[in-house]
Amino acid sequence: MFSVYVTGTDTGIGKTLASCTLLHALRAHGLRAAGMKPVASGCERIDGEWRNADALALQAAGEPGIAYADINPFALEHPLAPELAARDAGIDVALPPILDAHARLAARADALIVEGVGGWAAPLSASLMQADLVRALRLPVLLVVGLRLGCLNHALLSARAIAADGAHLAGWIASHVDPAMARVDDNIAMLRARMPAPCWGVLPHAPGADPAAIARHLRIPMLAE
Numbered sequence: 001m002f003s004v005y006v007t008g009t010d011t012g013i014g015k016t017l018a019s020c021t022l023l024h025a026l027r028a029h030g031l032r033a034a035g036m037k038p039v040a041s042g043c044e045r046i047d048g049e050w051r052n053a054d055a056l057a058l059q060a061a062g063e064p065g066i067a068y069a070d071i072n073p074f075a076l077e078h079p080l081a082p083e084l085a086a087r088d089a090g091i092d093v094a095l096p097p098i099l100d101a102h103a104r105l106a107a108r109a110d111a112l113i114v115e116g117v118g119g120w121a122a123p124l125s126a127s128l129m130q131a132d133l134v135r136a137l138r139l140p141v142l143l144v145v146g147l148r149l150g151c152l153n154h155a156l157l158s159a160r161a162i163a164a165d166g167a168h169l170a171g172w173i174a175s176h177v178d179p180a181m182a183r184v185d186d187n188i189a190m191l192r193a194r195m196p197a198p199c200w201g202v203l204p205h206a207p208g209a210d211p212a213a214i215a216r217h218l219r220i221p222m223l224a225e
C-alpha cells in the first residue's frame, strides 16, 4: 500500500487539484486509489451532515463507495485555521480517529493521497502539528509548489522544515496557479536545481480543469519502477 501526505507552499495553491490529479493518474494505472482530508475547516451542511469541498472533490476523484466519514473524520464548519474552527465547534482534533480512518481506507485501497491543511507548519490543533500525523502514519510527503512570485523561498523553506521535522520529502509538484507569473520555466528550472527531491510534474495553468484531463502531466516514480 502506497500512501503519501500532500502539503503545499501555502493555502490556495493547488493541493486539492494536485491530489485529485494524482488520484486519476493512479486509477488510470489500474490501482484502487482513494483520497483523504483528515481535518477540513470550511464546511457546509448537506443532508444534515457537514461536508467540505476538498473532501468531496477527493471522494469524487477516488475509488467509489468510500464513506465520507473515513475520508474526512474532522469536518469543521468555519473556514478558519483548524484550531479556531475546532474550538468554535467544541471538537477536539486528535490522532486516533484519523489513524483509524486511514487504516480503514488502507484496507480498501492500493494507494492513498492524504491532503493536509494550508502549508506544512499550519497546526492541526493546539497540540497537534501536521508533522505529528505524518510521523504517526510514517507517510512520505509531497510538496505542491504554487507557482507565483516568492515560491522559491516558500518551497525551499518548506523542504527544510519537512526534513527538520523528521519527515521524508518524496517529491514535489508545481501548479501554475498564477497566470500573471513571469518567467515560469526559469522558476521551475531553479526549483529543479535546488529542491532536494524529484519533481513529479508541472500542472499547467488550467482554470476549472478536470483533474482527469491533466493527469498526463504527472509522473509518479512508484509507478515507473
Ligand SMILES: Nc1ncnc2c1ncn2[C@@H]1O[C@H](COP(=O)(O)OP(=O)(O)O)[C@@H](O)[C@H]1O
Pocket (backbone or CB within 6 Å): 008, 010, 011, 012, 013, 014, 015, 016, 017, 018, 054, 175, 176, 177, 203, 204, 205, 206, 207, 208
Ligand atoms: N494549475 C492551476 N491552474 C488553474 N487554477 C488552479 C491551478 N492550481 C490551482 N488552481 C486554482 O486555485 C484555487 C486553489 O486550488 P486548490 O487546489 O483548492 O488549493 P489548496 O488545496 O492548496 O487550497 C482553486 O480555485 C484551483 O482551481
Ligand SMILES: [Mg+2]
Pocket (backbone or CB within 6 Å): 015, 016, 017, 054, 115
Ligand atoms: Mg485544498
